[in-house]
Amino acid sequence: MQEMHGMRYAPVGRSAPVVEPGAFTFAAVGLYHGHIRGMCNGLIEAGARLKWAYDPNPAYLDDFCKQFPNVQRARSEDEVLSDPSVRLIAGADETHLRCALGLRVIDAGKDYFTDKAPLISLEQLEAARAACARTGRKYAVYYSERVHVETAVFAGQLIADGAIGRVLQVIALGPHNLSPAMRPKWFFEKAKYGGILCDIGSHNVEQILYYTGAKDGTVVSSQIANYNHPEYPELDDFGDATLALDNGATGYFRVDWFTPAGLKRAFGDGRVFILGTDGYIEQRKYINIGTEDGPGQLYLVNQDQQVHYDVHNKVGYPFFGQLILDCLNRTENAMTQDHAFKAAELSIKAQMQATTLYPKES
Amino acid sequence: MQEMHGMRYAPVGRSAPVVEPGAFTFAAVGLYHGHIRGMCNGLIEAGARLKWAYDPNPAYLDDFCKQFPNVQRARSEDEVLSDPSVRLIAGADETHLRCALGLRVIDAGKDYFTDKAPLISLEQLEAARAACARTGRKYAVYYSERVHVETAVFAGQLIADGAIGRVLQVIALGPHNLSPAMRPKWFFEKAKYGGILCDIGSHNVEQILYYTGAKDGTVVSSQIANYNHPEYPELDDFGDATLALDNGATGYFRVDWFTPAGLKRAFGDGRVFILGTDGYIEQRKYINIGTEDGPGQLYLVNQDQQVHYDVHNKVGYPFFGQLILDCLNRTENAMTQDHAFKAAELSIKAQMQATTLYPKES
Numbered sequence: 163m164q165e166m167h168g169m170r171y172a173p174v175g176r177s178a179p180v181v182e183p184g185a186f187t188f189a190a191v192g193l194y195h196g197h198i199r200g201m202c203n204g205l206i207e208a209g210a211r212l213k214w215a216y217d218p219n220p221a222y223l224d225d226f227c228k229q230f231p232n233v234q235r236a237r238s239e240d241e242v243l244s245d246p247s248v249r250l251i252a253g254a255d256e257t258h259l260r261c262a263l264g265l266r267v268i269d270a271g272k273d274y275f276t277d278k279a280p281l282i283s284l285e286q287l288e289a290a291r292a293a294c295a296r297t298g299r300k301y302a303v304y305y306s307e308r309v310h311v312e313t314a315v316f317a318g319q320l321i322a323d324g325a326i327g328r329v330l331q332v333i334a335l336g337p338h339n340l341s342p343a344m345r346p347k348w349f350f351e352k353a354k355y356g357g358i359l360c361d362i363g364s365h366n367v368e369q370i371l372y373y374t375g376a377k378d379g380t381v382v383s384s385q386i387a388n389y390n391h392p393e394y395p396e397l398d399d400f401g402d403a404t405l406a407l408d409n410g411a412t413g414y415f416r417v418d419w420f421t422p423a424g425l426k427r428a429f430g431d432g433r434v435f436i437l438g439t440d441g442y443i444e445q446r447k448y449i450n451i452g453t454e455d456g457p458g459q460l461y462l463v464n465q466d467q468q469v470h471y472d473v474h475n476k477v478g479y480p481f482f483g484q485l486i487l488d489c490l491n492r493t494e495n496a497m498t499q500d501h502a503f504k505a506a507e508l509s510i511k512a513q514m515q516a517t518t519l520y521p522k523e524s
Numbered sequence: 525m526q527e528m529h530g531m532r533y534a535p536v537g538r539s540a541p542v543v544e545p546g547a548f549t550f551a552a553v554g555l556y557h558g559h560i561r562g563m564c565n566g567l568i569e570a571g572a573r574l575k576w577a578y579d580p581n582p583a584y585l586d587d588f589c590k591q592f593p594n595v596q597r598a599r600s601e602d603e604v605l606s607d608p609s610v611r612l613i614a615g616a617d618e619t620h621l622r623c624a625l626g627l628r629v630i631d632a633g634k635d636y637f638t639d640k641a642p643l644i645s646l647e648q649l650e651a652a653r654a655a656c657a658r659t660g661r662k663y664a665v666y667y668s669e670r671v672h673v674e675t676a677v678f679a680g681q682l683i684a685d686g687a688i689g690r691v692l693q694v695i696a697l698g699p700h701n702l703s704p705a706m707r708p709k710w711f712f713e714k715a716k717y718g719g720i721l722c723d724i725g726s727h728n729v730e731q732i733l734y735y736t737g738a739k740d741g742t743v744v745s746s747q748i749a750n751y752n753h754p755e756y757p758e759l760d761d762f763g764d765a766t767l768a769l770d771n772g773a774t775g776y777f778r779v780d781w782f783t784p785a786g787l788k789r790a791f792g793d794g795r796v797f798i799l800g801t802d803g804y805i806e807q808r809k810y811i812n813i814g815t816e817d818g819p820g821q822l823y824l825v826n827q828d829q830q831v832h833y834d835v836h837n838k839v840g841y842p843f844f845g846q847l848i849l850d851c852l853n854r855t856e857n858a859m860t861q862d863h864a865f866k867a868a869e870l871s872i873k874a875q876m877q878a879t880t881l882y883p884k885e886s
Contacts, residue, residue, distance in 0.1 A: 383745035451831030470814030
């Protein structure tokens, strides 16, 4: 199931519980971004019990409780954080507030699962890293464009199977639909949303790190622009960056708010090209333009073959079950903490180092 | 008509003469690269008469004369250059020799039409620019991946018609098939082929300049690698670069020699994505992977619609007729000299400034 707007993108998968009913309880706090629904769907399908919901904005809370009718409406964040049965807090607060929520969650002795972008400054990153190091708690991140997209999951499986040899480069294109009338005021304030390379870009950085298998990297170059939205002077409507990874591979990504109305069935024509020594993969994640195909189209060309896979409703989203088990067993199979933070770090650095293409600074 | 290997890519179009028979005579000198066949096809289809052919390598000359049976086999370059009926010399010599040939052609009072890359150093560029400025002769370039590709021509027409608004960014992906056994020794010597960003990359730089409508630009970053061909230590098997254009638009391109065998029907999965304020265009130039489509597939998504165009054998190659008329009328409708040189300049600079990703320098 998909909707037009990225902010409401909330995949629904199949139920595949990894734990007995009641064995893993979580809560949702910070309900601004529609991603919270995808985060909760994923965890519930994997067997988690959603006990509480809370947001200081009653409208967000009402809306959320309608969609998850079995959830208890908390009267305060404290009511949730002080419940010892809750192991994990999922949150999709305003971007600039996600770190502070995470620190409160970790201080309460729980694991945190935040919408991306998880962090918008190096200071926030340092605080989050320190909290995790001190407590052993998790600051997990919903990099949905990989963990909640079936082509993205399948691409990782193909690479692990050696389908394209050693990965040399990843190109990730992340166009999005702005729909400004649906966005709150803070969404256009750079100190709050973090800039396009930090915000949307964190998806792409994470994918580059994941598919190349790199542990670290540097931002070779990065650019931002506000090409066509002078009414929102702090909006970056375009950004791109090149990364050089510690293993010699490289990555390029572009993010923008220029999805045209004719795209219709998707919030953006998200594509990922993964080049290996022995082949390449193209993901057409949400739409295969000019066709009637649904989401989940993946193309593999290697030394032996050229294949079009339709993986919609076939691959599922193993991340969520892995995350639950990681919380229970203190393992890191869903995603390592280092990886989650490294993607944030490089996104923040790309944003900080970006040159402005347009409007030209006088 | 296409063949597997880029070096033999020689499109055949329809005959559309722009001049009376015999009104425009040219010759082919420097026959190394199969591109010479495409260059001659294009000019002949546009009404030009191919009078002479010459190459110091008799094998190249034999091969060429078989394909163009009406051509006269010259005994020396001088025999061609001293023929006053010849107005234009088309050449696809070894890359490092193309400038010297051009200077001799221009000194002989004729226009020059060279395969890309036209130049491999700033010194060559300066000499060519000076020769053109001094004589008014042309140093025209066969940037075939735009001028001899129907989706590329059609994309230009769509943009001129306003189909995607103002162009903000171009991403050009140019994977190629190495087929090392078919390549001469000099092809793997960097001082002779010029490096991948200068060589293949010149196609992509030209497209970025053309579609953005920019007159100038800077190389923001560029990278090269030899990821998987240690037997050819001077080969760049990968390169990419980001350009910032003088009008605020930007461009990214990747070139590589990693076309896998499974691609079969094309030398590479050449793609161009052109992002505008009101839509985008994707070119799938030579193959539409996972389908039975032929070459020439273009996708347009804008505010109104989402369309798949099959333009194979529908658009043609107006560049060649325009070039003939430009030579006769001393106009610049096919391509301005400034544009041809600027694409070369930025390609050379991208190569000169490139950092090496792999193998890592110790």
